[in-house]
Amino acid sequence: MATSTSRAPDASSALVGSRLYTAVRAFVVLTLTYVIIAGLLGSIPQLSILEETARNLYFHVPMWFSLMGLTVVSAYHSLRFLQTGDLLRDVRAREAARVGMLFGIIGITTGMMWARFTWYEGTNKWWNFDPKQSMAAILLLIYGAYFVLRSGIDIAEKRGRIAAVYNLFAVVTMPFLLYVLPRQMDSLHPGAEGSPTFSQTDLAPAMRWIFYPAVLGFFGLAWWIYTQRVRVAWLEDDARDEPDL
Template identity: 55%
Template sequence: MHKTWWKILAAVLVVYTAIAGLLLGVPRMAILNETIRNLYFHVPMWFAMVVLFTISVWYSIRSLSTQSEADDIRAVESANTGVIFGILGIVTGAVWAKFTWGQFWSFDPKQNFAAISLLLYFAYFVLRNAIDEEQKRAKIAAIYNIFAFPMMVVLLFVLPRLQDSLHPGNGGNPGFNSYDLDSRMRMVFYPACLGWILIGYWIYTLRFRTKILENKHL
């Protein structure tokens, strides 16, 4: 039980936020209206992605010094899971954009930089598949990952703030502040972030264990 409590918590939080996110009241805001409920799903995907990419770069750094196959596998599987959540973030954002901005993709700076961030990690997987020798692949991929992570941070959290954007808080679009994100939304939003991060970590651990078992049977 002491090893599974966080998995139970993850499941409970995600079920709670899915139900409460659809049923509880939300602030009535211009442009956003009822679509503000997507905040409970769209933003947590990005938070989970960033946490998983952080795990990935940590194990990439470790693998350079330990030369451990397990560390390399942890790095690639956490990145794999992070990309899944990044894609979900793009998709939920595109659906949200369709109902608020009128089209799925408006080439908004935050949309563009988010897509480029994912391409950085697609390139990571392409690089790994292009190298046959195991130790060389692990080393080069780890070095790439170490440089890709800060680039991802800049693309997601720095560059978009330097340009006008349709996203909340920019370009006349209402922002999420202490008045918008009221107590009702906080009761759902914070559990949603924690729940999806834990689900992401759970998926990553399953992928890691599966890969270890596959390697043992080779």
């Protein structure tokens, strides 16, 4: 206990500035409340096939943006861990990957429901091997393997190093999964067949006022959950007799 009493009692708040945290929390609460109300009740262009399901855009797409953001955060902290050996970096990489998985699972679920009632309407199919859908599933498998690898190693420093190497190696193969291969195959997703992703013309002007706040709001939510999980991990570690961090 000697080590933990020697630290300042609120040392965990040094992980995230409390003012920044309060500001982001207020932003997330306000923005997501607005997005949920305006997203479900606001008017949208009525397009055939899409119809009311277009509202899913506000929820499905930000999930993937947040997953990509968290993937980058996780890889960045893995790289920094290899450079510095600071175990807090490893905790950050782990928690970013975990929150990323959560967003990925929600993204894939919202995507499946959306596809079920638009692209595959009348076929009763939930899964039809759309390239982006399949690649997203593979991405989740890679993160699953990352956590399996972590659970196979007991020494914290070694676990961090080995997991960081796997994480960075996986990031190298991700461009193939997400950008190279989906463009070689037929897809119903916007951005297939060589065109750049999501273009400006895909989005009606009225929807932008909800879509852009939704993206920012879910980014904020991802950051919020991620920083809280890092703090919890820090506190749990600090409560042990011999903290690693």
